[in-house]
Amino acid sequence: MNKPIIELLRKAVGREKISTEEHVLQERRHDYSYISQLDDFQGRPAPEAACVAIPADTADVVAIVNTCRENSVALIPFGLGSGVVAGVIAHPDAVMLDMSGMKRIRKIDTHNLLATFEAGVRGSDAEAALVKQGLMLGHYPQSIEVSSVGGWVATRASGQFSSAYGSIEDIVMALEVVLPNGEVLETRMTPRAAAGPNLNELFLGSEGTLGIVTAVTISVRWQAEKREYSAFYAPDMEKGFELQRNIIQHGWEPPVMRQYDATEVKRLFPDQFRGKDSLLIMVHEGPTGKVAAEIKEILEIAADLGCEPAPVEAVDKWFVDRNHVSTFEKYLKQGVVVDTIEIAAVWDKIFGIYESALASLNEVENIVVASAHSSHCYRSGLNLYFTFAVLPSNSSQMADVYKDCWRRVIEATYKGGGGISHHHGIGRNRRDWMPAEVGETGVNLLKTLKAALDPQGIMNPGVLIK
Numbered sequence: 001m002n003k004p005i006i007e008l009l010r011k012a013v014g015r016e017k018i019s020t021e022e023h024v025l026q027e028r029r030h031d032y033s034y035i036s037q038l039d040d041f042q043g044r045p046a047p048e049a050a051c052v053a054i055p056a057d058t059a060d061v062v063a064i065v066n067t068c069r070e071n072s073v074a075l076i077p078f079g080l081g082s083g084v085v086a087g088v089i090a091h092p093d094a095v096m097l098d099m100s101g102m103k104r105i106r107k108i109d110t111h112n113l114l115a116t117f118e119a120g121v122r123g124s125d126a127e128a129a130l131v132k133q134g135l136m137l138g139h140y141p142q143s144i145e146v147s148s149v150g151g152w153v154a155t156r157a158s159g160q161f162s163s164a165y166g167s168i169e170d171i172v173m174a175l176e177v178v179l180p181n182g183e184v185l186e187t188r189m190t191p192r193a194a195a196g197p198n199l200n201e202l203f204l205g206s207e208g209t210l211g212i213v214t215a216v217t218i219s220v221r222w223q224a225e226k227r228e229y230s231a232f233y234a235p236d237m238e239k240g241f242e243l244q245r246n247i248i249q250h251g252w253e254p255p256v257m258r259q260y261d262a263t264e265v266k267r268l269f270p271d272q273f274r275g276k277d278s279l280l281i282m283v284h285e286g287p288t289g290k291v292a293a294e295i296k297e298i299l300e301i302a303a304d305l306g307c308e309p310a311p312v313e314a315v316d317k318w319f320v321d322r323n324h325v326s327t328f329e330k331y332l333k334q335g336v337v338v339d340t341i342e343i344a345a346v347w348d349k350i351f352g353i354y355e356s357a358l359a360s361l362n363e364v365e366n367i368v369v370a371s372a373h374s375s376h377c378y379r380s381g382l383n384l385y386f387t388f389a390v391l392p393s394n395s396s397q398m399a400d401v402y403k404d405c406w407r408r409v410i411e412a413t414y415k416g417g418g419g420i421s422h423h424h425g426i427g428r429n430r431r432d433w434m435p436a437e438v439g440e441t442g443v444n445l446l447k448t449l450k451a452a453l454d455p456q457g458i459m460n461p462g463v464l465i466k
């Protein structure tokens with residue numbers, strides 16, 4: 001254990017904000033990633049950090065960053081630990097920076113539709129505060145009850161209603177960030193600026209490697225006047241992609257557009273299962289007239305493409321279950337390797353990637369499930385969310401099988417011309433494929449940025465790039 005840093009931090013911010021309690025250290029060793037949970041389960045647990053620092057405000061974060069930098073001690077930001085790509089793994093010499101103590105809502109401005117949250121505010125608490133004033137975030141990751149606003153920025157998260165309301169980068173208006181040198185950057189609250197590169201973008205997706213996000217101002221919305229559901233069958237995934245492309249390219253933007261392949265329809269919507277058909281479910285929101293017009297037009301677009309309406313009970317079911325967070329425990333106990341991988345591609349590449357990733361997964365020995373759905377639709381492309389489950393004959397193979405499945409999906413994606421992560425981020429799971437994603441030049445640029453901002457390399461080392 002790195003004792004000197006514990007005492008130095010206690011002097012800097014007060015004893016009560018630096019914890020070495022066993023359960024606090026234990027619970028902040030890693031994020032939610034399957035591989036970290038498998039390592040715990042199979043007796044290779046991630047170590048505990050030297051201590052957990054729990055800042056109460058931005059001044060505390062500055063003092064913690066300065067103390068760590070002056071002593072060349074690694075600092076690992078921890079939001080609420082719902083990340084799924086091993087972006088958080090403790091180290092005995094490192095300090096874990098638990099942001100959950102910074103949970104104040106600084107301001108809700110109903111005139112400019114802006115809300116400023118400290119980084120540790122839980123997503124569902126942010127939404128609840130807005131709802132009281134008739135507002136909403138419009139950003140609803142499935143993990144909204146177990147993730148923080150700062151974590152959303154750090155991972156470049158995307159919510160279930162993104163097709164109309166955008167992902168986190170579309171709604172972040174301004175950030176407060178503590179830089180590795182201890183300075184506090186506050187980006188300006190203007191609706192747009194032509195003042196050089198957008199500095200918010202440096203930290204969106206930086207996964208704790210370039211600075212600590214301490215506050216986030218989000219451009220919020222009034223709650224929708226009307227909400228309706230619709231659903232359609234498409235004879236296969238490719239036809240369903242065509243339906244989605246036509247809907248969005250005609251200017252219609254249902255906030256939720258999710259298309260499940262037949263395997264997933266059977267598993268998730270057994271009552272709506274219809275052989276080979278894929279199922280597209282949609283939520284329409286907005287002014288009543290707009291919602292009615294959207295539904296009417298989409299019915300016509302679907303009919304032109306030979307896609308039949310499906311029962312909206314499927315959407316009811318999705319709506320009720322949409323924030324469910326399942327645990328890996330039962331799979332680990334049964335020796336099942338399971339995970340999801342999200343990717344994205346332009347329209348003329350997405351079906352090829354769907355086919356080749358599933359074909360490759362289906363070659364894995366003892367594969368039980370290989371399936372996909374899309375959940376985020378764009379004028380120029382779509383995401384896909386692959387699910388795999390494998391039951392290796394020997395539990396000692398589980399980690400290798402897991403890595404092999406990841407390799408297969410990621411390789412099928414970049415070879416097929418897609419992007420290797422749509423919204424979960426890079427962490428350690430995808431780090432080795434960053435050269436394929438951004439090129440050697442891109443990796444070198446990221447390294448140059450990292451070296452300029454964090455020359456001692458103390459900020460979440462080992463994540464994003466090697």
Ligand SMILES: Cc1cc2nc3c(=O)[nH]c(=O)nc-3n(C[C@H](O)[C@H](O)[C@H](O)COP(=O)(O)OP(=O)(O)OC[C@H]3O[C@@H](n4cnc5c(N)ncnc54)[C@H](O)[C@@H]3O)c2cc1C
Pocket residue numbers: 031032076077078079080081082083084087088099119120140141142143146147148149150151152153154155156157158159160207208209211212213214324325326423424425460463
């Ligand atoms: C069941 C489930 C469903 C999910 N659904 C979605 C979804 O719909 N959409 C989606 O985008 N993601 C989803 N995720 C992934 C995860 O919830 C997001 O990545 C989320 O943004 C992580 O937030 P967190 O506060 O839990 O961050 P953590 O897991 O604690 O940290 C994630 C990364 O961000 C860094 N970090 C955290 N806070 C800060 C900060 N304040 N400053 C700097 N760096 C920081 C950490 O070091 C780490 O690298 C899901 C996860 C689960 C388990």
